[in-house]
Amino acid sequence: MTFPLIAGTELAQVRRLVTEIPGPRSRELAARRAAALPHGLVSGTGVYAAAAGGGVLVDVDDNAFIDLGSGIAVTTVGNSAPAxxxxxxxxxxxxxxxxxxxxxxxxxxxxxxxxxxxxxxxxxxxxxxxxxxxxxxxxxxxxxxxxxxxxxxxxxxxxxxxxxxxxxxxxxxxxxxxxxxxxxxxxxxxxxxxxxxxxxxxxxxxxxxxxxxxxxxxxxxxxxxxxxxxxxxxxxxxxxxxxxxxxxxxxxxxxxxxxxxxxxxxxxxxxxxxxxxxxxxxxxxxxxxxxxxxxxxxxxxxxxxxxxxxxxxxxxxxxxxxxxxxxxxxxxxxxxxxxxxxxxNGLLARARDIGELMVRELQSIAASSGVIGEIRGRGAMIAAELVIPGTTEPNRDAVAAVSRHCHDNGVLTLTAGTFGNVLRFLPPLTIPDELLLDAFGVLRAGFATL
CATH class of the missing domain: 3.40.640.10 (Type I PLP-dependent aspartate aminotransferase-like (Major domain))
Incomplete structure (x- = not known):
């Protein structure tokens, strides 16, 4: 499967950081945004998109992020899906x-x-x-x-x-x-x-x-x-x-x-x-x-x-x-x-395969971290609820720290939960396994910083 960027090109399925995050062009757009948009309209990251496809999103500074959010479950078939x-x-x-x-x-x-x-x-x-x-x-x-x-x-x-x-x-x-x-x-x-x-x-x-x-x-x-x-x-x-x-x-x-x-x-x-x-x-x-x-x-x-x-x-x-x-x-x-x-493209089966991979990776992370209280979901809709070790008390700080580590290292994640203590994973069903494993390697390193 190919992922068009513009006519005659393909979007490489790799994580790539070429500037600090956010980069200079994203910061310029953030300044324009602050002057033009109301403050109550917020975004989860400080990077601005230029292209997306497969399992990656490229920002205006040419950084390539692994997308674990699919625009909050919107681009399930991938951004720029050919059909x-x-x-x-x-x-x-x-x-x-x-x-x-x-x-x-x-x-x-x-x-x-x-x-x-x-x-x-x-x-x-x-x-x-x-x-x-x-x-x-x-x-x-x-x-x-x-x-x-x-x-x-x-x-x-x-x-x-x-x-x-x-x-x-x-x-x-x-x-x-x-x-x-x-x-x-x-x-x-x-x-x-x-x-x-x-x-x-x-x-x-x-x-x-x-x-x-x-x-x-x-x-x-x-x-x-x-x-x-x-x-x-x-x-x-x-x-x-x-x-x-x-x-x-x-x-x-x-x-x-x-x-x-x-x-x-x-x-x-x-x-x-x-x-x-x-x-x-x-x-x-x-x-x-x-x-x-x-x-x-x-x-x-x-x-x-x-x-x-x-x-x-x-x-x-x-x-x-x-x-x-x-x-x-x-x-x-x-x-x-x-x-x-x-x-x-058999994406129903692919969703199940992605879910199995994510659960397996999260279970491995949980085995070495005391902050994951529960892993749950179905298919390519999986979450980890983070708690204060030894309790079921919601751990918002851990979610914030892991999310920040992921974003700074080229992985886009989403949070959720009534108590703000859930990491949710909604990758596009077109994401390659290699890219998904790379993303969870970054996630694992984020948990290691707690």
Missing amino acids: VVRRATEQLAQFTHTCFLATPYEGYIAVAERLNALTPGTHDKRTALFNTGAEAVENAVKYARVATGRPAVVVFDHAFHGRSLLAMTMTAKNQPYKHQFGPFAPEVYRTPMAYPYRWPSGPDNCAAEAFGALTQLVDSQLGADAVACVVVEPIQGEGGFIVPAPGFLTMVADFCRERGILLVADEVQTGIARTGAWFACEHEELVPDLITTAKGLAGGLPLAAVTGRADVMDAAHAGGIGGTYAGNPVACAAALGAFDEIET
Whole structure:
């Protein structure tokens, strides 16, 4: 597989540092940024991108970084994936936009057909396209409310669903997502997530007790006939890649079905091959009523979707759903290219292989370090929760130190977790093993500095 940089060239899959980090050109851009952008709009690193592909990102100073973040799970098929670039370029030459609500086009329909076929379940389905994960989540709630005639939405501790008003309300973490941005949307209720590592009475009791809390909330406090939907991430993303205790999601799904409550799987971060299946809910054999996707859907272009039961999706009145840019034709073409890349290059299996390698490397690091409390995740969505040695107390300082070491030495990492103590790894599925091993060598050296 090759990774185009510009016509006639390829982007070398190597880590390379040629200046201090950040370099002079990145510092120049940082100064311009400070004068032009609001201070609340922050970035994780001080380097500015010039090119990216495969498993590397090259900055404006010609430093080449190993990418373990994929733009927060967006470039799952890699930056500049050939089929994505080709299809999007061809579409750009035809037309950039018409607004599907005004003059529709085939690409939108083709993406919907693919998602209807790929999402779990053999029932009749429909798909509507949007721009962002937050939009998809908000529209899933709209569909659930109109289909059930009920107002309430139940979400979980540690959840992240977006930054718009309703999605921000559904998100659990105050800083930095909700602080001083209220008042929030009504009829959103929260229940504990079955988080085995931090469950008070231990992991063996986690699923049953968390499920008991959900049923008590719905049946006793809210009334099941007031609840439109339960919205859950099959693996919580920003919450720290929390994999719910075994059996928990199945119990939730059965409970929702018994009470006529719709189950919405938020697969914005977990979907589109990231976990080694098309959708993370497949690992639990779940068939949600509605599934939201975004991030990895279009290979880096903004596109999101709600896919669900036809009777639910058809419940909204004509004109009630849509958006000016929703399902942009270039983004739709890119999504079809992303599907091509996943199928042609066997990226579902590749995600599983990457996950096995990362877990193996992290287990080796953990054996010589007392700060890794838990390693968790699925496929190419793996995290390490860092703690103060001998305890389960969150260790934010260790995360900051390891991240800083990695960035200074040419590896881009991401953090997560309600307590800010999780390192999360989301490499593009096109990353070569040699590059991934090099990155974890840098990570190992970072842990050695603690």
